[in-house]
Amino acid sequence: MTMLSDDDANLSELSDEEAALAWDLWFDLAQSTNDADPPYTHGVLLTACLGDAAAAPEKWCDNAPPSDP
Amino acid sequence: MGGNIYFDLTRAFNRLEPTVALASGQAVVHYRVAIMSKDGDWVIRENADACERVLDVLAQHGAAYRPGAPLDPRWLSGGWSSHFEFSDDRGRRIRCDFFSRPPRVAAAAIERLFTTSNGPFLVIDLESLIRMKHTLRAKDYAVIGALAAQLAPEREIRFTTDPERVMHLAPVHGRGVDRPAVQAAIAGDRDAVIIALAREQDARQQRDRRRLDAYAAAAGPYLTAFAHLSPEHRRLPEGHRRALALADRLLPPTVAHPEPADDDAE
Numbered sequence: 001m002t003m004l005s006d007d008d009a010n011l012s013e014l015s016d017e018e019a020a021l022a023w024d025l026w027f028d029l030a031q032s033t034n035d036a037d038p039p040y041t042h043g044v045l046l047t048a049c050l051g052d053a054a055a056a057p058e059k060w061c062d063n064a065p066p067s068d069p
Numbered sequence: 070m071g072g073n074i075y076f077d078l079t080r081a082f083n084r085l086e087p088t089v090a091l092a093s094g095q096a097v098v099h100y101r102v103a104i105m106s107k108d109g110d111w112v113i114r115e116n117a118d119a120c121e122r123v124l125d126v127l128a129q130h131g132a133a134y135r136p137g138a139p140l141d142p143r144w145l146s147g148g149w150s151s152h153f154e155f156s157d158d159r160g161r162r163i164r165c166d167f168f169s170r171p172p173r174v175a176a177a178a179i180e181r182l183f184t185t186s187n188g189p190f191l192v193i194d195l196e197s198l199i200r201m202k203h204t205l206r207a208k209d210y211a212v213i214g215a216l217a218a219q220l221a222p223e224r225e226i227r228f229t230t231d232p233e234r235v236m237h238l239a240p241v242h243g244r245g246v247d248r249p250a251v252q253a254a255i256a257g258d259r260d261a262v263i264i265a266l267a268r269e270q271d272a273r274q275q276r277d278r279r280r281l282d283a284y285a286a287a288a289g290p291y292l293t294a295f296a297h298l299s300p301e302h303r304r305l306p307e308g309h310r311r312a313l314a315l316a317d318r319l320l321p322p323t324v325a326h327p328e329p330a331d332d333d334a335e
Contacts (some may be wrong), residue, residue: 003328019101023072024071028159034107043152043166043168046283
């Protein structure tokens with residue numbers, strides 16, 4: 001059973017330079033979703049609730065795991 | 070022409086001596102499993118020199134603290150993580166995360182990583198990366214299957230999340246492997262393999278959530294205070310002094326875990 005897509009699997013066939021360029025292009029595109037990202041995407045604070053009502057810009061308290069690794 | 074800035078940062082952090090190892094999502098990119106992760110995560114050596122070296126590089130980029138522990142061995146040794154952010158010369162958001170005690174990874178594996186390094190581009194080994202990926206997020210388990218496929222068969226059988234691989238590998242490599250899914254595969258019971266893998270994943274997810282919830286509870290007062298720091302006060306190098314001052318008062322260096330953090334480690 002294939003666990004990831006063919007495109008993902010084909011990454012192994014890229015040269016180091018091609019892989020770096022592919023990631024760089026993806027990273028450029030991924031900037032468009034920055035505003036939707038939660039303040040925590042990793043580390044031991046993944047499920048933490050930051051601050052109080054006065055800290056609304058960084059408040060993220062739904063306690064759900066985010067989608068970004 | 071671009072490249073992976075997190076790979077470049079790894080080389081910069083390690084310019085003088087082995088200081089960090091690339092981990093998590095960017096390590097998955099390195100192993101060519103997927104193009105993923107907008108953040109960079111590193112295992113950092115647990116000493117003051119390593120922290121100072123990393124903070125210097127980050128300060129040169131104009132980085133600021135995000136909510137998280139100060140990058141200091143006192144908190145790193147308690148399993149805390151430190152988080153930073155800056156914009157690169159193309160205006161892209163760069164997020165950098167550091168920890169010295171990756172969950173579920175034995176201390177000996179981390180020590181081996183730094184003492185056997187060869188050159189400034191240092192990446193966590195496959196098995197440690199897989200252990201780190203035993204998180205609460207469901208999608209990490211597909212990545213684990215793809216990472217495990219790069220291991221030798223006798224090691225892959227201990228980690229793979231792919232039922233087809235479990236069924237295929239178990240007859241030859243499954244003896245002595247203490248996984249219910251493997252034992253079910255040896256017995257030829259495919260349904261039991263599927264159920265065992267699902268239960269194994271759920272147990273790992275729940276265990277990781279309990280670990281993270283313990284840190285979240287302990288971090289509450291510190292995070293509340295941190296949230297009131299202005300962006301300028303979070304910027305390095307001053308931001309480090311402020312984070313340390315807050316943590317000294319409000320962030321316990323150690324957190325009582327509901328179970329050992331490295332209970333999977335061999």
